[in-house]
């Protein structure tokens with residue numbers, strides 16, 4: 111058994127973690143786990159409601175617990191939420207149990223992909239572009255220090271990007287290079 115069994119996607123909102131993760135898991139014949147979905151299923155309410163009721167802090171607590179559970183489970187392709195790297199214990203756990211890929215995209219791509227989205231409470235603001243830029247300024251360093259591989263996910267269909275990323279990984283989900 112590989113000692114870092116999971117393939118983990120990190121990166122900002124709109125990078126395509128959920129979309130590419132699902133496709134990659136199919137391609138690699140591994141289970142797909144979306145961390146936000148695990149949190150929502152455990153809580154029984156949406157992420158917007160969790161933020162309303164418990165604040166971002168409450169959401170982060172649930173996110174930390176969900177991540178620990180998922181990392182202790184069977185080898186999977188895991189799509190995280192954009193803020194998972196804020197917690198130092200999460201960063202450590204991700205690197206210990208997974209091969210971590212940072213999906214890098216431009217601010218313009220994020221804005222384009224997330225236009226009209228109402229499911230992300232952090233974007234419920236008059237100026238989503240400024241919010242995304244501020245989040246990236248805070249988090250980019252954390253994505254880079256956590257990642258084993260940085261993958262440019264800015265252009266191309268989800269299918270083409272998933273195939274290109276899979277081509278850079280061997281069957282255990284670690285990098286050839």
Ligand SMILES: Nc1ncnc2c1ncn2[C@@H]1O[C@H](COP(=O)(O)OP(=O)(O)O)[C@@H](O)[C@H]1O
Nearest residue numbers: 122123124125126127128129130223266267268
């Ligand atoms: N390569 C892509 N090209 C165009 N649209 C994409 C691509 N990847 C994802 N999307 C779209 O962008 C939005 C955000 O994708 P999602 O996978 O939810 O990102 P994340 O999980 O990183 O926030 C979704 O509507 C998705 O369909």
Ligand SMILES: O=C(O)C1=C[C@@H](OP(=O)(O)O)[C@@H](O)[C@H](O)C1
Nearest residue numbers: 122123124146191192193230231
């Ligand atoms: O960047 C963030 O802090 C968040 C990203 C979201 O996931 P995606 O990155 O999949 O959109 C979700 O976890 C929550 O709304 C908070």
Ligand SMILES: [Mg+2]
Nearest residue numbers: 127128189190
């Ligand atoms: Mg997602």
